[in-house]
Amino acid sequence: MPEGDTIFRTARALGRALVGKPITGFRSTYPKLTRFDDDTPLAGQCVELVESRGKWLLIHFSGGGTLATHMLMSGSWHIYRPGERWQQPHVNMRIVIENSEYIAVGFRVPVAEMHTALSLARHSKIPRPAMDVLSAEFDAEATARRMVAHGTEEIGDVLLHQEVMAGVGNVFKSEICFVTGINPFCKVAALEEKNVAALISAAQRLVKANVLEDSGDSIVTYGGRKRRTTHESDPGESLWVYGRKGEPCRRCGGLIRRRLQGPDARVTFWCGRCQPMPDGSEIDG
Numbered sequence: 199m200p201e202g203d204t205i206f207r208t209a210r211a212l213g214r215a216l217v218g219k220p221i222t223g224f225r226s227t228y229p230k231l232t233r234f235d236d237d238t239p240l241a242g243q244c245v246e247l248v249e250s251r252g253k254w255l256l257i258h259f260s261g262g263g264t265l266a267t268h269m270l271m272s273g274s275w276h277i278y279r280p281g282e283r284w285q286q287p288h289v290n291m292r293i294v295i296e297n298s299e300y301i302a303v304g305f306r307v308p309v310a311e312m313h314t315a316l317s318l319a320r321h322s323k324i325p326r327p328a329m330d331v332l333s334a335e336f337d338a339e340a341t342a343r344r345m346v347a348h349g350t351e352e353i354g355d356v357l358l359h360q361e362v363m364a365g366v367g368n369v370f371k372s373e374i375c376f377v378t379g380i381n382p383f384c385k386v387a388a389l390e391e392k393n394v395a396a397l398i399s400a401a402q403r404l405v406k407a408n409v410l411e412d413s414g415d416s417i418v419t420y421g422g423r424k425r426r427t428t429h430e431s432d433p434g435e436s437l438w439v440y441g442r443k444g445e446p447c448r449r450c451g452g453l454i455r456r457r458l459q460g461p462d463a464r465v466t467f468w469c470g471r472c473q474p475m476p477d478g479s480e481i482d483g
């Protein structure tokens with residue numbers, strides 16, 4: 199599943215292609231979207247803003263409507279010049295937004311909803327900007343309060359709760375716990391206030407570092423920003439712990455461990471030495 203940094207970069211690229219230019223065409227295989235377009239034609243309107251909110255991508259139109267999409271596992275947005283060959287088969291097309299210079303194609307986008315400002319504000323799943331680690335409006339203190347409310351859960355699970363803090367996915371989860379020295383299996387109630395603050399600030403820092411203009415597609419938390427020369431390179435090479443089971447910890451040389459965590463059995467990596475449990479207990483991995 200794309201993490202918040204991927205959606206942010208997609209939103210930025212779509213924004214550059216679409217914002218401020220009159221829409222010349224809109225198509226979709228989703229009847230709800232075409233019905234909206236029949237009632238309120240998007241052609242002739244402009245795209246005013248494209249933004250990411252956690253893992254949601256929002257396209258705001260000048261007529262007041264907002265297209266909210268979620269990629270889940272399968273979806274992606276591509277940008278083409280008119281006449282350019284698509285990199286996915288046309289049967290995968292779900293949404294097309296065109297202007298005179300670009301064609302934005304949403305392939306296999308599984309969730310696509312048209313909203314008004316009111317229905318968007320009432321939407322329980324789409325995070326507010328104040329909850330999004332990449333937003334200028336991000337509110338760390340309110341996020342800490344929401345996190346602490348999940349005291350009985352393990353921090354590795356809570357970091358993935360998009361309604362607590364939006365934008366962190368499974369790779370960042372392990373990396374954030376490592377750089378703060380916190381064991382991902384520690385219950386939130388066992389964390390000190392300063393630990394919670396450190397986790398939130400690490401989340402902001404690591405995710406933000408991956409949306410810089412020169413960021414590649416793979417997540418980098420370790421070793422600076424190296425240009426990738428091949429796609430076959432080991433995804434763990436630029437990370438502290440994720441994907442590095444059995445390899446030596448980059449800080450202490452101990453072995454990196456791996457274990458499935460939480461109700462969704464998401465994979466978690468950590469160093470037993472650098473990330474001890476507060477009560478000294480051992481987590482098998």
Ligand SMILES: [Zn+2]
Nearest residue numbers: 447450469472
């Ligand atoms: Zn270590």
